[in-house]
Amino acid sequence: MAIELMKVGIISCSGEELPGGTVSRIACRKVLDDLRATETVTICLPLFIAGDQGQREFASNYPTITVDGCDKYCAKKSTELLSGTPKKYILVPEILKRHGLEAPIHRRDLNEKEKAAADVVAEEIARAVDEVLNE
Amino acid sequence: MSIKKNDVVVLPCSGIGKAYGTLARETAYELVERVRPGLAKLTCLPLLVINDPQAKQLVMNNPVITIDGCPKGCAHKSVESVGAQVAKAYQAIDFYKAHKELKPDGITELNDAGRRLAAVAAEELSQVVDALAAGEEG
Numbered sequence A: 001m002a003i004e005l006m007k008v009g010i011i012s013c014s015g016e017e018l019p020g021g022t023v024s025r026i027a028c029r030k031v032l033d034d035l036r037a038t039e040t041v042t043i044c045l046p047l048f049i050a051g052d053q054g055q056r057e058f059a060s061n062y063p064t065i066t067v068d069g070c071d072k073y074c075a076k077k078s079t080e081l082l083s084g085t086p087k088k089y090i091l092v093p094e095i096l097k098r099h100g101l102e103a104p105i106h107r108r109d110l111n112e113k114e115k116a117a118a119d120v121v122a123e124e125i126a127r128a129v130d131e132v133l134n135e
Numbered sequence B: 001m002s003i004k005k006n007d008v009v010v011l012p013c014s015g016i017g018k019a020y021g022t023l024a025r026e027t028a029y030e031l032v033e034r035v036r037p038g039l040a041k042l043t044c045l046p047l048l049v050i051n052d053p054q055a056k057q058l059v060m061n062n063p064v065i066t067i068d069g070c071p072k073g074c075a076h077k078s079v080e081s082v083g084a085q086v087a088k089a090y091q092a093i094d095f096y097k098a099h100k101e102l103k104p105d106g107i108t109e110l111n112d113a114g115r116r117l118a119a120v121a122a123e124e125l126s127q128v129v130d131a132l133a134a135g136e137e138g
């Protein structure tokens, strides 16, 4: 009998204009590809608008964590509006502040310091994944 | 007398899972930061998904170019979802089809070929940006 493992949905705001969005995207990819590769799935955020009903059911099908690059909260709000209530929501600037890290200034290519900050955010997302799975 | 030009909004999709989504974003950065700075403008696409008033105004009041990472056409559809029109819609894979020697790869970071392809594509799109800015296309 196949045992289906529960997966956690990760939705990054992916903001193109702001450095926080880039940190969000890179941190989420690290969780999806590396830190919690077998426990997580993702979806491109604008598919809530452009996709079909199945894609809009993402947050009903998976307990979901949203990650936002600034306090516009695009990932959290669009998930709430179009898919379902996220289990947890993470704000990149809040995590950086908590760890005493500077706000990133590059939106295209993060420098070494900013990449290290993205790693810290990724660790926090991974911890949130574990919490959701252990609930 | 100088003629006031339109800003041109360049919107890549917010692809997080495909190299062509990354190519779309890199091409937009090339246009906005290197090829047509000051003329081409970028905003976070997800702001349209949440119906942000400023982002909505930007795409309602200026010509918009979308660059999508796959046939789902998220950038294109997100602009239309707020009642704005897309002047020119592109799919990033077509940049590769026109330059098969430059195969993009990588999601978090594009490989060298992908970066060169983004630079070439942005140069090619610059004429479209100029025409839209001058009110000649769309």
Ligand code: SF4
Residues within 6 Å of the ligand: A013, A014, A015, A016, A017, A018, A020, A021, A068, A069, A070, A071, A072, A073, A074, A075, B044, B045, B046, B047
């Ligand atoms: S939350 Fe902020 S950085 Fe992320 S897409 Fe929205 S405006 Fe951009």
Ligand code: SF4
Residues within 6 Å of the ligand: A044, A045, A046, A047, A050, B013, B014, B015, B016, B017, B018, B020, B021, B068, B069, B070, B071, B072, B073, B074, B075
């Ligand atoms: S167009 Fe494709 S790659 Fe881009 S955001 Fe939509 S689903 Fe993702």
